Amino acid sequence: MSWLRRQRVALTALMFSAIAVAGVYLWLDIGPVAEAESVTITEAVDGTAEVAGQELTLESARWDEFPAPNGARIVSVRLTASGGPDSTMCGQVTLTEVHGSRTWLDAGDLVDVPYEEGESYCLEESAPYDIISVFAVPDDAAGPFYLDIAGEDDVVTRFLVEP
Structure with a gap:
């Protein structure tokens, strides 16, 4: 059995975790900046x-x-x-x-x-x-x-x- 097959569950979890971290970053850091730029003075x-x-x-x-x-x-x-x-x-x-x-x-x-x-x-x-x-x-x-x-x-x- 190859290393990749033995670690497929861990690699899948790592992939979903990376996607979740990127989503949270966009939600908390990029979203508020975009909203603040939409303010009309x-x-x-x-x-x-x-x-x-x-x-x-x-x-x-x-x-x-x-x-x-x-x-x-x-x-x-x-x-x-x-x-x-x-x-x-x-x-x-x-x-x-x-x-x-x-x-x-x-x-x-x-x-x-x-x-x-x-x-x-x-x-x-x-x-x-x-x-x-x-x-x-x-x-x-x-x-x-x-x-x-x-x-x-x-x-x-x-x-x-x-x-």
């Missing part, structure tokens, strides 16, 4: 854009409005939202360097922002309201930044922020 015009069924307007962006942790600075971005019966919740809000690759998530939990300052995300079916997004960025981050707000149907709205 729309730029806000004159600081105003339609996001999640409501109009958002960039009001201000300020440095160090709130106390920052050691080694960081706070960028606070204020928007007004029109609300309305067609408004829905928006997705994740991020701050990204225009001339760099660093991105930060909202740090409202890290920084003590008073409740009356505004909401931290878009509200569903509401009256007009204010949104405040607070980001803890390293001391060396100087701006300008992009404020990206995920909306519906893989559309991200981008505001240019210069604190």
Whole structure:
């Protein structure tokens, strides 16, 4: 009996395992990248854009409005939202360097922002309201930044922020 015949069960299992590993790699590593590339970015015009069924307007962006942790600075971005019966919740809000690759998530939990300052995300079916997004960025981050707000149907709205 040849070696190949004696090892046919093991070789068959090895072949199926290699196919399974390749499938898992495609599913976990290649698939999300392809989905991320399908996102459409729309730029806000004159600081105003339609996001999640409501109009958002960039009001201000300020440095160090709130106390920052050691080694960081706070960028606070204020928007007004029109609300309305067609408004829905928006997705994740991020701050990204225009001339760099660093991105930060909202740090409202890290920084003590008073409740009356505004909401931290878009509200569903509401009256007009204010949104405040607070980001803890390293001391060396100087701006300008992009404020990206995920909306519906893989559309991200981008505001240019210069604190």
